[in-house]
Amino acid sequence: MTTTLGRRGSVTPSRGRASRSRRLSTLQTVLLGTASVLALLGLWQTASAFGWIPASAIPSASDVLAALGASLTSPDFWTAVGKTVTSTAIGLGLVIVIATPLSLLIGLSRFARESLLVPLEFLKPVPPVALIPLTLLLWGPSPSMQIFLIVFGAVWPLLTQMTYGVREVSGVAMQMARSYRLGWWLTTSRVVVPSLLPFAATGLRVSAAIALIVAIVTEMVAGVPGLGQLITLSQLAGRLPEMYAAILAAGLLGLALNALLRLGERGALFWHSSQREARS
Amino acid sequence: MKALRLTLLRIWLPILIVAVWWFASSGSTSVYFPPLSEILGAVGSDWLGPYFVQHLLPSIGKFLAGYLIAVVLGVAIGLAIGMNQIARAITDPIVQFLRSLPPPTILPVGILLFGIGPSMNIFVIVFGSVWATLLNTADGVRSVDLQVRDMARSYRLTTLERIRHVVLPSAAPQIFAGMRTSLQIAIILIVVSEMVGATSGIGYYVLKSQQSFKVVDTWAGTIVLGILGYLATLVFLLVEKRVLSWHAGMRANDNVE
Numbered sequence: 342m343t344t345t346l347g348r349r350g351s352v353t354p355s356r357g358r359a360s361r362s363r364r365l366s367t368l369q370t371v372l373l374g375t376a377s378v379l380a381l382l383g384l385w386q387t388a389s390a391f392g393w394i395p396a397s398a399i400p401s402a403s404d405v406l407a408a409l410g411a412s413l414t415s416p417d418f419w420t421a422v423g424k425t426v427t428s429t430a431i432g433l434g435l436v437i438v439i440a441t442p443l444s445l446l447i448g449l450s451r452f453a454r455e456s457l458l459v460p461l462e463f464l465k466p467v468p469p470v471a472l473i474p475l476t477l478l479l480w481g482p483s484p485s486m487q488i489f490l491i492v493f494g495a496v497w498p499l500l501t502q503m504t505y506g507v508r509e510v511s512g513v514a515m516q517m518a519r520s521y522r523l524g525w526w527l528t529t530s531r532v533v534v535p536s537l538l539p540f541a542a543t544g545l546r547v548s549a550a551i552a553l554i555v556a557i558v559t560e561m562v563a564g565v566p567g568l569g570q571l572i573t574l575s576q577l578a579g580r581l582p583e584m585y586a587a588i589l590a591a592g593l594l595g596l597a598l599n600a601l602l603r604l605g606e607r608g609a610l611f612w613h614s615s616q617r618e619a620r621s
Numbered sequence: 622m623k624a625l626r627l628t629l630l631r632i633w634l635p636i637l638i639v640a641v642w643w644f645a646s647s648g649s650t651s652v653y654f655p656p657l658s659e660i661l662g663a664v665g666s667d668w669l670g671p672y673f674v675q676h677l678l679p680s681i682g683k684f685l686a687g688y689l690i691a692v693v694l695g696v697a698i699g700l701a702i703g704m705n706q707i708a709r710a711i712t713d714p715i716v717q718f719l720r721s722l723p724p725p726t727i728l729p730v731g732i733l734l735f736g737i738g739p740s741m742n743i744f745v746i747v748f749g750s751v752w753a754t755l756l757n758t759a760d761g762v763r764s765v766d767l768q769v770r771d772m773a774r775s776y777r778l779t780t781l782e783r784i785r786h787v788v789l790p791s792a793a794p795q796i797f798a799g800m801r802t803s804l805q806i807a808i809i810l811i812v813v814s815e816m817v818g819a820t821s822g823i824g825y826y827v828l829k830s831q832q833s834f835k836v837v838d839t840w841a842g843t844i845v846l847g848i849l850g851y852l853a854t855l856v857f858l859l860v861e862k863r864v865l866s867w868h869a870g871m872r873a874n875d876n877v878e
Binding site for chain 1: 627630631632633634635638653706707710711712713714715717718719721722723724725726727728729730732733734802805806808809812813816817824827828830831834836839840842843846847850851853854
């Protein structure tokens with residue numbers, strides 16, 4: 342996004358802009374960003390040292406970073422991360438398996454669209470965490486309960502985006518495909534999928550973020566094993582540096598998941614720069 | 622006639638689902654699936670009765686306080702970051718990290734800082750839901766049309782005038798898209814934060830009823846939570862439609878969820 346704007350900005354001839362709002366180079370941006378992270382850590386460390394923030398609530402930065410370092414070499418930590426990642430991935434896989442045919446059905450059949458409108462619009466805003474007690478009652482704190490909740494919470498963004506995408510498939514392109522007698526397979530692979538893909542990518546990214554949130558929250562509240570449970574257990578045991586280390590790890594996991602999906606998106610949609618420019 | 626057919630098309634499935642549930646569960650002796658009539662009875666007698674004041678109103682109050690603070694903070698900080706490149710470069714890594722942090726992970730931090738109670742619930746909602754609005758505002762502000770921006774400059778609008786008449790209106794659809802995401806996260810957080818750190822509220826009540834194995838109450842509370850989530854989104858969409866009514870035709874595609 343930044344690069345796009347930068348490119349557009351440099352094309353637009355406006356001498357006043359150059360002097361008034363100087364564009365930062367990539368190097369400057371990276372340097373400023375790094376400096377601010379270091380400054381924040383320094384400030385945190387200083388504040389802890391002088392007792393400005395209660396040590397009973399937030400341990401010092403060095404303690405937390407040391408605990409994070411220790412976690413990274415502990416097999417228990419990686420087992421927990423592995424469980425969270427596995428549930429999230431299975432949940433996302435099911436989301437794709439459910440949302441793809443359903444979006445095609447809704448996008449292509451008016452009967453299905455109108456019939457499903459009320460049930461789906463009612464279920465969509467129901468917070469997945471609201472179902473934690475009920476699913477605990479039915480299945481206990483198990484991975485299947487967790488995966489059910491992940492699917493229930495994360496299916497909507499992908500479904501909404503893809504339904505929208507199906508309806509956006511250009512009528513002209515479809516007619517063209519028909520007059521060229523492309524057949525079902527060529528029409529699907531050359532016309533429908535390419536125009537659907539950008540929408541699917543956007544939806545999947547949002548779905549993934551929600552899937553991770555639901556995975557971790559069920560671990561925290563319901564006691565399903567994983568990174569979220571590690572946070573709760575560390576808190577209950579009063580091991581605060583470990584708790585904050587696990588929270589930092591959850592944030593890094595979120596960043597990694599997002600970066601991975603963006604990378605995949607860039608690979609799959611390299612030809613579709615306009616979509617990326619238009620942003621989700 | 623056409624309208625009637627459309628209505629029929631839209632309501633046959635919901636009616637069928639409720640009817641099947643009603644009759645399939647009517648003679649149910651299963652502990653886990655009590656008759657729907659009993660569940661709805663509990664919704665009526667409890668949630669439209671004493672729990673309305675005892676659990677429902679506190680939840681709604683905390684939710685509104687947290688969400689509104691998050692939106693105001695998100696738009697204000699988002700404006701500042703979006704309008705200033707240096708501020709953006711400085712805050713970007715931190716904001717990106719906090720945005721990627723699954724919001725429920727800050728629950729224990731909230732409990733340690735504020736103890737069990739409303740201020741903890743509100744803290745968690747604000748801290749968890751502010752990022753979506755903040756980032757979308759910053760993004761929306763940055764993508765204000767360059768010509769419009771130059772025009773505002775040659776008209777010598779003051780910064781405040783620029784924000785009020787140029788930046789905010791042009792970023793509004795994206796700000797609302799961010800607020801919608803914030804809303805969903807805020808709803809999740811009010812429920813979970815009450816489950817782990819409150820002594821009243823609907824989240825607290827539903828988890829409690831599950832732990833004490835009151836199955837009918839768990840079902841009833843879950844249904845009430847679902848309805849609340851639905852109503853919150855409905856109200857949001859109405860507000861958005863009103864505020865963006867002048868915008869809808871111009872950029873119909875911009876704020877599709």
